[in-house]
Amino acid sequence: MWKALSDPLHYPRSQALAERTPAAQETQAKRPKRKAKNWQATLKRIWGYLARRKGMLSLVLLMVLVSSGLSLLGPYMIGVAIDRYLEGSGGTPWLLFLAALAAVYILGSVAGWLQNVWMISIAQETVYRMRLDLFRHLHRLPIPFFAKRQRGELMSRMTNDMDNVSSTLNSSAIQVFSSALILVGTVIVMLILSPLLMVLTFLVVPLMSAGMKWITRRTGVLFQERQRNLGELNGYIEETLSGQRIVKAFSQEETVIGEFGERNDRIRLSGFWAQTISGFIPKLMNGLNNLSYAVIVGVGGLLAIRGAITVGVIVVFVEYARQFTRPLNDLANQWNTLLSAIAGAERVFEILDEEDETKDEGGARPIRAVRGAVSFSDVIFSYVPGEQTLKGISFEAKPGETIAIIGPTGAGKTSLIQLLSRFYEADSGTIAVDGRDIRTIERASLRSHMAFVLQDSFLFEGTIRENIRYGKPEASDEEVVRAAELANAHSFIARLPGGYDKVLQGDGGGISQGQKQLLAIARAILADPAILVLDEATSSIDTVTEIKIQEGLQRLMEGRTSFVIAHRLNTIRRADRILVLKDGRLLEQGSHEELLARPGLYSEMVRGHVQFS
């Protein structure tokens, strides 16, 4: 029997039994049944990423086979030695045997180390690609998607969930596989050595299985809950940090801290229970393990006295019993990590499955030169189905005209310009640029002919030069300075330490609100679009900066079709056409003089009875 087992080729044959062993079946049974379908799909998609490194993955699997095989061979050799040397049957000299044993353990460690290093490399590349896909996809998602989600929650998917996938791929996944392999190998060798002792050793398995099932059923739910709570907490942190000024202005610090405390407490609670219950697994395994040692030694001793087995076999069984409970232990421990990683991957794939907006309608083509004629014909739009925000809007803007959009708050001014840039899509009606329905124009191409100067124009972390160049990365330094001069931004930039190379912190930290506006105007001038969308600032800016902004805007608007959400009578008066919106309807349109000449909302607004916004 020893001879047959010494043949290393014996082990691969044993793998065929893998699916049939109680341990393997038990492992499968532990998969959460409720989500089995999704989980399979998620694993399949992870495999899609892993499969790019098939060559290296095969090497890892080879190393897993080698290290698992060697970890079975070591105890087996010790058993042989005990029977041959201690019972005086002689054989290979001691030193040679010790050297062989040392070689088995050293090779096992080297194989384990190699498997680790290669797997880490595969895991890092996999996560790198997933992260890249996720980021790329996020930037292709339409605006309505972001309106529905908290930014922090999305950040959590990008960071926490990706981290989970990463750490699991680094170690847990391969450990689960290697544990399963060792388990199967152990069962087969035990079966060959002594079926009776094997049955006795496995008497503890149903107990282990029931214990693990009980625990993982509870921890699986708790880990998911913790992950969800963590995502929500991140969302809350992001939100309160973004709105920090408002929090302070309304003295809401204590409320915010209180709310944070509650959310934090929910994570503490779910984390506490998840970790505590899952931490019970090793203790349970240890206790049952010791029980199985006692059974092996007791019954094995009796069998040895009767000559049914040798002492060496008992030693091998004790070693194997340790070896089979350790992978079971690992399986149980790593299982939770695996669960939370698959849940994390699922959340990442959920975003990847959101339909992006890069898929332009069939037949959509780019638009090369734009003159700037814009028309809306009977445009109806709703954010929420059944609740119309814009109700049958029709107007025309000739190239180079300035269109002021006015109306009370919530009238639909912002919605109207969101449709023009295709951030949202109209329910019905037609919007055309230079006579072409914008649905027949590729989105990116359409937007490349537009520029936006909004109240909260965002500036990125980077130098002033980089921020101005944002819409035209190929612009020369001279062009940047020229645009800044036209925007009236040059003089303040020149006075800053570092000038154009001054690094702005996130969203223009370190410069004033008015200066941010001037930079946004310079950025739009450099981008040189045919169509402009301006949201006139309502916040109070000092008179000197205000005049500079007005001048900058005038230069920017020259020769371009401009849509201005206007609040100042001066701007409105100068417009070629004024659109007066209320409750999503276009009540009046015409020039200042035309509208003033007839009774209506506009004349009431001008006479000061109604606010402009």
Ligand SMILES: Nc1ncnc2c1ncn2[C@@H]1O[C@H](COP(=O)(O)OP(=O)(O)OP(=O)(O)O)[C@@H](O)[C@H]1O
């Ligand atoms: N993302 C959204 N989802 C659902 N409803 C929205 C969304 N954005 C705006 N609305 C609603 O659509 C209506 C028009 O909003 P819009 O922002 O276009 O008004 P506005 O005229 O620009 O207002 P303001 O002058 O206050 O900026 C409002 O009733 C608003 O509550």
